[in-house]
Amino acid sequence: MFRKRLEEENIPEQLVELISRMIPGSKGEELGDAYQYAGMYPPITKQSLSELDIQNIINNIKLRHDVNFDRDLSFRPNLDGVKGQEKLRAAKRYWDALVAELELYARLFQGSPSLCNSKNLNWPALAQHAQRRIPLMFETIQEVLKSLVPDRDQSRVDEHLDVAMLMQEIEKGVCDLVRLSEWMSHLLKEHCAPMRDDWVDKMVEWTRSGVSENSSESIVKGLRELLGILEAMKLDVANHQIRNLRGLLIEDTINFERNYHLGRIVQGRGGINVEAAQQWYASELQRLRKPCTPQKDALRFQLEIFVRAVVSILFSNDPCCDFPETFYLDQDRLRALKAELHDLVCYEICFDMFGQLLKGLCYHGPISHTTRHNLRTSLSAIMGEGAGHGVSQWMVNCENISLELVRHALHTSGCQPNYDLDLIHKANKHLHKMFLNSFPEHAFILEESILPQVLSCINKNLHASPIDIFNTLVPPSNPPPPPPPSQSSVSVLHITSDTLSPQPEPFTDLASRVTHIILLHWRTWGPLVYVLPQDESMSTSEMSEETQPKPQHPTLPRPPVEEDALAALTVVVTTVPEASHL
Structure with a gap:
């Protein structure tokens, strides 16, 4: 045998x-x-x-x-x-x-x-x-x-x-x-x-x-x-x-997700640190009370805090500043949004540097929209696949970016394109320092431009159903080409200070994407984690004692209570398997 x-x-x-x-x-x-x-x-x-x-x-x-x-x-x-x-x-x-x-x-x-x-x-x-x-x-x-x-x-x-x-x-x-x-x-x-x-x-x-x-x-x-x-x-x-x-x-999104997460939390198999999410929101509540618009309704006040906290993380360059685990279903979307916003900040740093170069060349005339567009196109070509990977990639390409900024500045100011190596070296050194030190400043300026649009977009869509939000905020698969800009729509930029200050630009797409994530997340997780019963009883006087600034943003209506919209698709939470797609 x-x-x-x-x-x-x-x-x-x-x-x-x-x-x-x-x-x-x-x-x-x-x-x-x-x-x-x-x-x-x-x-x-x-x-x-x-x-x-x-x-x-x-x-x-x-x-x-x-x-x-x-x-x-x-x-x-x-x-x-x-x-x-x-x-x-x-x-x-x-x-x-x-x-x-x-x-x-x-x-x-x-x-x-x-x-x-x-x-x-x-x-x-x-x-x-x-x-x-x-x-x-x-x-x-x-x-x-x-x-x-x-x-x-x-x-x-x-x-x-x-x-x-x-x-x-x-x-x-x-x-x-x-x-x-x-x-x-x-x-x-x-x-x-x-x-x-x-x-x-x-x-x-x-x-x-x-x-x-x-x-x-x-x-x-x-x-x-x-x-x-x-x-x-x-x-x-x-x-x-x-x-x-x-x-x-x-x-049925809100109903399904709320039941899904609640069931896992109750059974102790959620895999999400709920306490950390609650602590994060509590700290943001304390940090952002003063900038917020006074509200008569506790939930409206808490939602504005939440919006500001989310937008703040998107603009933060601190690796320790990240979203709580409750955002796990949106991690890829938030990562993409953050990369786009950080690239926008880096572009503004470059435009700031461009304005300083023009002033150094004694040019104080108008800067056309075409000039800004061409400069942005050149910077995008230099960054290539490095775009979307944080300010460190911009610093890696700093020398090439500086050379391109000098070239455009010489052309715009009408100077002869005699490249002064000393000028390029100084520009490179200064731009590197700006990427390193002035990112928070430029991020704050850009955040102040985008935040009101996000709050306004949330205000318009807060009462909408998930399908109406989808139809409003998700662009069509094949959007029509934008119309050619008319003469009146071409903005002209003027150097008014040490920076090249652009006219306010709409950030409709970014605001819509941020709004969509926030609305679904708040409706799902708000009653489970952030807004507890004792929080709803917070008095108006408690909220408004320290909120002295005048209203700057639209008020936010109270989020509606979600009903069981689709009984046919509601399943027992304990039977839901872990699965991925695509």
Whole structure:
């Protein structure tokens, strides 16, 4: 018995050696390595596609939140970044392993190609152990296909994809893969979109070519195309469901998220530091009381505090100043907003430096909108992919930016473009210092321009339903091109002080995006974390003792109480699985 067990343990190594001898050179070693170490299941399985099932779509907290911000939200294969590259490498290794396994079948079941020095091999045991991935591949195809076709076609799938029968036919050399692929083609074309027909035909052609030419690689390419088609069909169904349910999902956002988070908090499995979020808001309440507009209603006052606190973090360059964990569903959006705002601050620092250069060149004339636009375009080209990565990337490009600022200043002032190295060196040194020291000052100025627009936008949309907010604040997928600027709309900038002071610019898009995040977050988390029952009873005198400044921003109405807008989509919180999409 011990000897038999030892022989069985050596069979995988014998199979790998057999592959190397059948396919000489580095190709055989590569296929042998893949056969031994690749995953047993294909990259696409019923389990991996289960995220696309309708029940999981409805219960997916991230998708339920993200659908509020993206008109084109859809599922797609996620092959981005490091994890995506790892998926591609694992998939390639799996398909190589499948090629190796088919090559083994050709030797073990059909007896070709012939091998020398193989008399001592236990062929029946090798044939049994060689069948590792192909049976699982057939099972996967069967499971995924049955999840895509209606009940009336289930028996057809079971009949044609009987795994045990197929493996017996392969062992006896009578498995007709071409006929199987043609049957699959007819079934797929009955149920998939017409745009997939060419892809289906390609799958059949690869299979037919592989059988006629006795090419394992071509057969595997056919199987690979088949799995890709099944995945695309599943994606098509899921994305169609998202489009149909979009309005209902959005309208039920607050109700669903509030129940979801409350259930996890009560059960102690939320994974969110609620106490830290409460402490953050309490400290912001103390810090921002004076700048706030006096309010008669405690909730309106607290919301303005919340708005100012969020905007303040967006403009902060302090790495220790970050959002509490309750914002976890908006982290990517907030990170993108913060990067855009910080780039805007850096642009203003550069425009400030540009104005100082012009003054140094004794130029005090007007600066056209075109000049500012051209300078901004040049700075954007210099930054390239460095934009959106913080002020440190602007400092890395400081020398090139300084040179461009000097060039534009010489051109605007009418001076000869004789580049004074000493001037460029001084400009570079001064700009570097400005990036280092004057960021908070310029960020504060920009924040004071954007904050009133955010408060005004919140005031306009606070009573709106989530779907109305979506329709108002999320731009269309293909917005019409902006009209050409008229003569009257072209602003002229004048140097009035040490800085180049622009005319106030609208930040409609930024204000809308910030407003959207704040409104959904406040309605969801306000009653759970920030606004506690004892806070609502705070008297007006307690709030207004220290709030002496005159009102500068629109008053904010009290947020409405959310009702159960969509009972059909409300699910028991304890059953909601953790899932991600895209």
